[in-house]
């Protein structure tokens with residue numbers, strides 16, 4: 001499988017965590033390397049004109065992060081048999097992914113006063129959704145949302161909670177159950193290894209860059 005994306009810490013995180021944790025082999029490919037042209041030229045040819053995209057067997061292209069995560073969940077044999085429980089898990093997945101904007105673009109790209117304004121404007125909405133996610137965890141006695149298995153919903157929630165620490169590390173501290181959830185995720189096989197190996201995101205709010213193979217690159221959709 002090929003996961004095609006950009007220089008960002010955003011919608012490619014949860015799929016990668018799910019794949020690493022479940023021994024699904026994949027290659028992470030930058031859009032310009034995959035398409036052999038700039039993103040501006042490749043974009044109009046894509047079905048939904050955005051990334052990430054998962055390419056399977058060199059012939060199937062799956063776009064939309066939730067569809068990618070659900071496909072990977074199925075591939076890993078993690079589907080929830082009970083339709084009610086499955087639908088509830090999907091609701092949590094969708095609610096987690098709704099944290100994407102403005103959190104992810106702000107952390108990856110905003111600088112200076114723009115960063116500070118966006119950070120302060122989104123605080124309340126983030127806290128509300130964090131509380132809702134914490135309530136879901138409080139509804140059962142297991143480690144994760146459905147049981148003790150991490151699936152798409154868990155990896156998506158983890159990513160956004162983790163990214164919020166780059167926006168404002170104090171936010172998550174009001175939610176002890178979410179902190180326990182995050183620490184349980186990091187104890188899963190290969191996850192710590194993934195978190196330590198992935199490109200480091202530095203300069204948030206000032207000059208956001210990803211350190212890829214030891215080299216600092218500005219975040220974005222253009223080749224550097």
Ligand SMILES: N[C@@H](CCC(=O)N[C@@H](CS)C(=O)NCC(=O)O)C(=O)O
Nearest residue numbers: 010011043049050051052064065066
């Ligand atoms: N609903 C889509 C959103 C995808 C999205 O916003 N992708 C952004 C990067 S995170 C993108 O492709 N940006 C470049 C562009 O829109 O031209 C999903 O969940 O996959």
